[in-house]
Amino acid sequence: MDPGLASALLAGARGGDLREVIPSTMGEPLLWAGIDGLIEACAAGRFRLNLTTNGTWPGRGARSWGLRISPVASDVKVSWNGASAATAEAIMAGLDFAAALDGVRQFAAARDEVAARTGTRCRLSFQVTAQAGNVDELGALVALAGTLGVDRVKVNQLQPRVAMLAARALPGSQAGRDRWNRAVNSMRSAAAEANRAGRALELQNVAPLPPLGAPPEPAGPCPFVGREAWVLHDGRFAPCPHPAAWRGELGDFGDVGSQPLSAIWSGEPLARLADGYRDHPVCRTCALRRPGGAE
Numbered sequence: 001m002d003p004g005l006a007s008a009l010l011a012g013a014r015g016g017d018l019r020e021v022i023p024s025t026m027g028e029p030l031l032w033a034g035i036d037g038l039i040e041a042c043a044a045g046r047f048r049l050n051l052t053t054n055g056t057w058p059g060r061g062a063r064s065w066g067l068r069i070s071p072v073a074s075d076v077k078v079s080w081n082g083a084s085a086a087t088a089e090a091i092m093a094g095l096d097f098a099a100a101l102d103g104v105r106q107f108a109a110a111r112d113e114v115a116a117r118t119g120t121r122c123r124l125s126f127q128v129t130a131q132a133g134n135v136d137e138l139g140a141l142v143a144l145a146g147t148l149g150v151d152r153v154k155v156n157q158l159q160p161r162v163a164m165l166a167a168r169a170l171p172g173s174q175a176g177r178d179r180w181n182r183a184v185n186s187m188r189s190a191a192a193e194a195n196r197a198g199r200a201l202e203l204q205n206v207a208p209l210p211p212l213g214a215p216p217e218p219a220g221p222c223p224f225v226g227r228e229a230w231v232l233h234d235g236r237f238a239p240c241p242h243p244a245a246w247r248g249e250l251g252d253f254g255d256v257g258s259q260p261l262s263a264i265w266s267g268e269p270l271a272r273l274a275d276g277y278r279d280h281p282v283c284r285t286c287a288l289r290r291p292g293g294a295e
């Protein structure tokens, strides 16, 4: 996205309903040319920054990023996919696991310094994609998180959007579901152990899967429509992160280059979708309405 577009968007949103800014779920936001301007715009507008990073802390290093981001952030999620170097480096090509561990420690220490100085403490999370290659060490991953100053481990199931990933997705087979369900017990035990040791550690999306072929859990409410405003790189508005929405299959909501975000937010097309999404064919089967499916 053009940094100027993002700055103008946030300047126009000051004093309104916007509470939190989540830069990008595609690519590494700390490599984006507009990230410093975005941090400044969040501070000026009193918006909280909610950031997901690959944990390489490019350019500045983890401590410097921690001092820069923590004062304005509500949550920093680090993509993390193993408890061992072998697993983590196999899943994230090019990762240096030892450097990643050091980076998390440095970020957490900087976060704690900022909290002691300002009273504002941003949450540090691990964002994990559960899959065949890491499911057997998810309990150890949670235990590791508890030693690193991480506050939350959020686990999503691998969504096999291309056929070659299907074998790695756990819900697709009974054996995969059994492995996941054993991992749930391990993760819960590790989190309880951390909590007993005085290190509060929250788990998110860590719940057993039913047997393969069992009727699916009823879909829950949409976690996005009417709650989050997604602005794509070219300024188009989308109601949610579902790829179909980005392809325009949920409607045309306009773009923020030609009208204020507030006009789109209160406009008729979005209100119609928010009222009627349960009947929309894309929304009826949307994985984002089930635990583990949220982006």
Ligand code: SF4
Pocket (backbone or CB within 6 Å): 222, 223, 224, 225, 239, 240, 241, 242, 245, 277, 282, 283, 284, 286, 287, 288, 289
């Ligand atoms: S596709 Fe899914 S996330 Fe998007 S509006 Fe429909 S239910 Fe919500």
